[in-house]
Amino acid sequence: MPSLKTMARRERRQSRFQGGHSLCRGCGVPIAVRAVLNSIETPVVVVNATGCLEVATTRYPATAWNVPWLHVAFENAAAAASGVETAYRALRRRGALPVDGPMTFVVFAGDGGTYDIGLQALSGALERGHRLLYVCYDNEAYMNTGIQRSSATPFGASTSTSPAGLESFGKLERRKDITAIVVAHHIPYVAQASISHWQDLSDKVARATSMDGPAFINVLTTCQLGWGHEPRLAIRIARLAVETCFWPLYEVVHGRYRLTEGPLRKLPIEAWLRPQARFSHLFAPENRRWLAEIQPQVDREWEDLLARCALDASASDAAREPPP
Amino acid sequence: MAHRTLELPPAEAVGTRSLTGSEAVAHAIRQIDPDVMAVYPITPQTPIIEMVARFVADGRATTQIINAESEHSAMSAAVGAALAGARSMTATSSQGLALMIEVVYIAASMRAPIVMAVANRALSGPINIHCDHSDSMLARDSGAVQIFAENAQEAYDFMVMAPRLAEHPDVLLPVMICQDGFTISHSAEPVSLLADDAVRSFVGEYRVPYPLLDVGRPTTHGPFAMPDYYFELKRRQGDAMDALAHVWCDVAGDFAGVSGRPYGLHEAYRLDDADRAIVVLGSTAGTVKDVVDELRCSGERVGLLKITGFRPFPERSIAAGLSGVRSVAVLDRALSPGGPAPLLAMMAAALYGMPVALRSYVYGLGGRDLGLDHIRRVFTELKVARGRSAVRYLGLRD
Numbered sequence: 043m044p045s046l047k048t049m050a051r052r053e054r055r056q057s058r059f060q061g062g063h064s065l066c067r068g069c070g071v072p073i074a075v076r077a078v079l080n081s082i083e084t085p086v087v088v089v090n091a092t093g094c095l096e097v098a099t100t101r102y103p104a105t106a107w108n109v110p111w112l113h114v115a116f117e118n119a120a121a122a123a124s125g126v127e128t129a130y131r132a133l134r135r136r137g138a139l140p141v142d143g144p145m146t147f148v149v150f151a152g153d154g155g156t157y158d159i160g161l162q163a164l165s166g167a168l169e170r171g172h173r174l175l176y177v178c179y180d181n182e183a184y185m186n187t188g189i190q191r192s193s194a195t196p197f198g199a200s201t202s203t204s205p206a207g208l209e210s211f212g213k214l215e216r217r218k219d220i221t222a223i224v225v226a227h228h229i230p231y232v233a234q235a236s237i238s239h240w241q242d243l244s245d246k247v248a249r250a251t252s253m254d255g256p257a258f259i260n261v262l263t264t265c266q267l268g269w270g271h272e273p274r275l276a277i278r279i280a281r282l283a284v285e286t287c288f289w290p291l292y293e294v295v296h297g298r299y300r301l302t303e304g305p306l307r308k309l310p311i312e313a314w315l316r317p318q319a320r321f322s323h324l325f326a327p328e329n330r331r332w333l334a335e336i337q338p339q340v341d342r343e344w345e346d347l348l349a350r351c352a353l354d355a356s357a358s359d360a361a362r363e364p365p366p
Numbered sequence: 367m368a369h370r371t372l373e374l375p376p377a378e379a380v381g382t383r384s385l386t387g388s389e390a391v392a393h394a395i396r397q398i399d400p401d402v403m404a405v406y407p408i409t410p411q412t413p414i415i416e417m418v419a420r421f422v423a424d425g426r427a428t429t430q431i432i433n434a435e436s437e438h439s440a441m442s443a444a445v446g447a448a449l450a451g452a453r454s455m456t457a458t459s460s461q462g463l464a465l466m467i468e469v470v471y472i473a474a475s476m477r478a479p480i481v482m483a484v485a486n487r488a489l490s491g492p493i494n495i496h497c498d499h500s501d502s503m504l505a506r507d508s509g510a511v512q513i514f515a516e517n518a519q520e521a522y523d524f525m526v527m528a529p530r531l532a533e534h535p536d537v538l539l540p541v542m543i544c545q546d547g548f549t550i551s552h553s554a555e556p557v558s559l560l561a562d563d564a565v566r567s568f569v570g571e572y573r574v575p576y577p578l579l580d581v582g583r584p585t586t587h588g589p590f591a592m593p594d595y596y597f598e599l600k601r602r603q604g605d606a607m608d609a610l611a612h613v614w615c616d617v618a619g620d621f622a623g624v625s626g627r628p629y630g631l632h633e634a635y636r637l638d639d640a641d642r643a644i645v646v647l648g649s650t651a652g653t654v655k656d657v658v659d660e661l662r663c664s665g666e667r668v669g670l671l672k673i674t675g676f677r678p679f680p681e682r683s684i685a686a687g688l689s690g691v692r693s694v695a696v697l698d699r700a701l702s703p704g705g706p707a708p709l710l711a712m713m714a715a716a717l718y719g720m721p722v723a724l725r726s727y728v729y730g731l732g733g734r735d736l737g738l739d740h741i742r743r744v745f746t747e748l749k750v751a752r753g754r755s756a757v758r759y760l761g762l763r764d
């Protein structure tokens with residue numbers, strides 16, 4: 043598994059993603075991108091969906107990408123990557139690659155480009171079994187277009203299309219469980235990670251890219267603009283999401299769930315909600331009952347996950363035991 | 367439902383045989399043997415991808431087929447593959463092209479030389495499966511080249527020419543080879559195929575200037591361009607389309623050398639001394655030719671100008687071809703509600719300033735038949751045509 047040293051050495055050798063882009067200061071997205079790219083040993087080819095990352099890193103004629111990079115549209119990154127990966131196999135078979143050798147195909151797409159408009163293309167690519175690592179950088183809304191709600195936006199968050207107001211407390215619906223949807227495609231590797239836990243993320247990338255098939259990692263990435271927090275707090279807030287069990291760190295290898303890093307002490311959900319302006323209305327006295335709904339939701343999801351992990355652990359223990 | 371089995375002729379058999387337009391195009395694809403074909407079924411295009419799948423299943427082609435979950439994804443995968451450095455194709459019709467359209471525009475702007483086999487079919491709604499040209503017209507301004515075939519032979523020939531048109535370094539654009547759904551795609555006629563190796567050496571190796579998979583020379587494809595660059599990039603894209611006219615001369619010249627069949631971007635049929643002419647796209651040109659021959663026998667000076675290159679539109683040579691003609695009827699197989707029918711608008715621009723009467727006819731929407739009588743009537747009406755007149759509909763009930 044890549045250590046911080048290895049990752050730093052790789053970045054010195056070939057800085058795959060360079061500075062000078064126009065992502066906001068304190069943005070979580072480039073942290074995820076560098077951690078992912080520096081965790082991969084082979085040459086990489088990146089396919090990017092429309093969103094903050096794409097727009098802010100490739101303003102013509104400049105580019106922040108020192109690796110092959112392709113963007114086609116918002117909803118089709120997985121499909122475009124399917125074509126690239128298939129081209130690789132076709133050219134490799136007839137010895138026609140410009141540079142022969144193994145390559146890793148990485149998709150970066152936001153939550154909008156993954157949970158919503160890109161879900162069909164993602165599902166198709168997973169079902170067809172293309173060998174690619176799909177990384178969703180989940181900042182829980184359409185940030186590039188001005189912080190509109192997505193199906194990844196948490197219950198209660200105020201966004202520009204689910205604003206909190208006199209008659210509303212923000213988003214009325216709960217987030218979609220995208221990892222469960224992806225797991226249902228029977229792909230070898232699915233994981234949830236956070237920019238706050240870089241070693242965990244890096245290990246997951248290494249495991250994902252060692253699989254013979256599609257892999258999916260959903261990385262929680264902060265957005266200081268959309269979440270409304272001080273830019274310097276990005277990592278701390280991502281960490282609070284893990285420590286409150288709002289965003290557990292787990293992986294699903296060949297269908298088996300496993301917690302990769304549990305919190306030492308589970309914090310109340312308010313610890314995560316309070317520093318973010320998008321949830322501030324929930325702390326007004328008239329909205330307290332909505333706030334009170336959130337903790338049981340988190341508890342329930344967390345317990346379900348623990349139960350699932352325990353079940354899968356005992357199943358694999360049982361599988362290891364010799365027959366009586 | 368009973369299973370159909372496709373009877374495939376043996377690989378080595380060349381020469382003339384009875385094939386539908388879809389079969390002819392599928393043979394061209396087998397012979398070209400592209401690296402990647404990304405597809406999604408839709409009538410009347412489906413027989414093409416079914417037959418290609420059979421060729422691959424039987425080891426007669428090595429193409430990697432991507433059975434995408436939609437046409438939007440099929441076209442997106444084709445863009446990824448073409449820019450990665452692999453010869454890539456797709457095939458579609460109607461709603462499939464409509465679903466692809468966002469990506470067709472992007473493919474053209476990214477200069478992805480994808481060959482697209484199109485079997486033209488009416489757009490919904492109402493949903494319909496038969497031919498008209500509304501699907502192609504939707505792609506009119508996409509930046510994709512559009513070549514229309516009159517029959518299965520042309521569909522085959524143009525498909526063989528397509529990779530060289532698309533991949534020419536001055537062009538690098540998607541190329542749509544359009545055949546009328548059912549009328550061509552499902553009707554068997556004699557088609558003369560080239561030998562497999564003749565096609566292979568005609569199309570040559572696939573090359574794009576900056577393959578994405580060249581990890582030793584990383585390139586950024588599909589960046590964000592603001593008002594300071596967008597305009598110039600679009601203009602360059604327009605230049606690439608214009609360059610196709612010259613490239614066509616070379617490619618069609620070479621093709622005539624191997625096949626004995628010369629093609630222009632338009633065809634002038636008995637136009638030399640004609641005073642009346644019909645302008646049309648696709649299979650209807652064949653019907654018009656019959657009527658022209660018949661009327662010529664009785665001494666009428668009528669002719670046909672068939673448009674093969676709809677994009678790029680060979681405006682100047684069309685104007686030259688019609689310079690002696692007194693009246694022209696433009697037959698459109700699509701509507702543009704609220705404006706002139708698409709082909710008429712382009713012909714009006716092409717003939718601007720010329721002393722010629724222009725008549726607009728719309729026919730055949732949703733597969734409505736056009737008979738010889740309709741065409742006779744058009745030629746009769748052209749005798750008294752002056753200036754411009756309102757659109758008339760052929761074969762429409764009142």
Ligand SMILES: Cc1ncc(C[n+]2csc(CCOP(=O)(O)OP(=O)(O)O)c2C)c(N)n1
Pocket residue numbers: 092093094095116117151152153154155156181183184185186187192
């Ligand atoms: C078909 C289409 N619909 C809408 C848009 C506008 N659009 C561009 S990016 C975006 C939101 C992206 O959200 P997400 O995927 O979460 O990425 P983020 O901006 O948060 O990085 C939207 C709505 C588009 N480019 N294409």
Ligand code: SF4
Pocket residue numbers: 064065066068069070071094098181185186264265266267268
């Ligand atoms: S809006 Fe948010 S996600 Fe986008 S660049 Fe700024 S901080 Fe990053």
Ligand SMILES: [Mg+2]
Pocket residue numbers: 152153154179180181182183184185
């Ligand atoms: Mg987002």
